[in-house]
Amino acid sequence: xxxxxxxxxxxxxxxxxxxxxxxxxxxxxxxxxxxxxxxxxxxxxxxxxxxxxxxxxxxxxxxxxxxxxxxxxxxxxxxxxxxxxxxxxxxxxxxxxxxxx
Amino acid sequence: xxxxxxxxxxxxxxxxxxxxxxxxxxxxxxxxxxxxxxxxxxxxxxxxxxxxxxxxxxxxxxxxxxxxxxxxxxxxxxxxxxxxxxxxxxxxxxxxxxxxxxxxxxxxxxxxxxxxxxxxxxxxxxxxxxxxxxxxxxxxxxxxxxxxxxxxxxxxxxxxxxx
Numbered sequence: 001x002x003x004x005x006x007x008x009x010x011x012x013x014x015x016x017x018x019x020x021x022x023x024x025x026x027x028x029x030x031x032x033x034x035x036x037x038x039x040x041x042x043x044x045x046x047x048x049x050x051x052x053x054x055x056x057x058x059x060x061x062x063x064x065x066x067x068x069x070x071x072x073x074x075x076x077x078x079x080x081x082x083x084x085x086x087x088x089x090x091x092x093x094x095x096x097x098x099x100x101x
Numbered sequence: 102x103x104x105x106x107x108x109x110x111x112x113x114x115x116x117x118x119x120x121x122x123x124x125x126x127x128x129x130x131x132x133x134x135x136x137x138x139x140x141x142x143x144x145x146x147x148x149x150x151x152x153x154x155x156x157x158x159x160x161x162x163x164x165x166x167x168x169x170x171x172x173x174x175x176x177x178x179x180x181x182x183x184x185x186x187x188x189x190x191x192x193x194x195x196x197x198x199x200x201x202x203x204x205x206x207x208x209x210x211x212x213x214x215x216x217x218x219x220x221x222x223x224x225x226x227x228x229x230x231x232x233x234x235x236x237x238x239x240x241x242x243x244x245x246x247x248x249x250x251x252x253x254x255x256x257x258x259x260x261x262x263x264x
C-alpha cells in the first residue's frame with residue numbers, strides 16, 4: 001500500500017495506491033504537502049495507474065493540493081486515469097480544475 | 102394494462118447478513134469488501150460492484166469521522182446489514198454517534214462540516230449517484246442510519262444511455 005513520491009523539475013509525481021479512501025488519504029495529503037513545501041514544487045501530477053478504487057476522499061486529496069498550489073499558478077494533472085476514476089472526477093466536476101491526460 | 106411491481110415492498114428477503122465493527126478507518130476497506138463479496142451471488146457487473154463499494158465506503162467513513170468524530174473508543178461501533186430481495190440489494194449502515202442536525206444541509210453537494218479534514222463534501226452525492234435509492238434517518242445524540250438500495254442488472258444499459 002506504499003505510495004511513491006518523486007520530484008521531477010517543477011513537478012511532484014504522486015503514484016496513487018491501489019485503493020484510495022479516507023484511511024489512506026490522510027497520509028498521502030500530509031506527505032504531498034511536505035514535498036510541496038520542502039522542495040518548492042509548483043505542479044502536482046497524480047498517477048492513477050494502480051488505482052482500482054477511489055471514493056470522495058480522493059477528491060479531497062486533489063482539491064486540497066490544488067488549493068495549495070493554484071494561488072502560485074501551479075497546475076494539477078491526472079495521468080493513467082481509468083474509467084472508474086474518470087467517472088468520479090467527472091461526477092464531482094473536478095475535470096474543470098484537473099487536466100486529465 | 103401495465104402492472105407496476107413495487108420491488109421495494111412486498112418482495113421476500115432471500116438472503117441477509119449483519120456485521121458489527123469498531124469505528125476505525127482500517128475497517129472502511131473491510132466493510133466495502135464484505136458487501137462486495139456478499140453481493141457477488143447476484144452476479145453484478147464490475148461497474149455495479151464499484152458503485153456499491155464507493156457508496157458503502159462513503160457511508161462508513163461518515164459514521165467514523167462524523168458520527169463518532171474520529172474517536173477510537175471501544176464502544177464506538179458501526180453496524181452494517183445487507184439484504185437481498187430477488188435482484189435488489191439493500192444496505193443499511195448505522196452508528197450511535199452524534200447524529201445530523203440538518204440532514205438537508207448535510208446532503209448538499211460540497212457541504213462539509215469538517216473542511217479542516219479536507220473532506221470534499223461529496224459523500225452523500227456519491228451515495229445518491231451510485232445507488233438507486235438513499236434514505237437518511239438521523240437524530241441528534243442518537244445516531245444515524247443510512248439506507249441504500251441498488252437493483253442489480255440494469256447499470257449496463259443506463260451507462261449506455263448516458264454515452
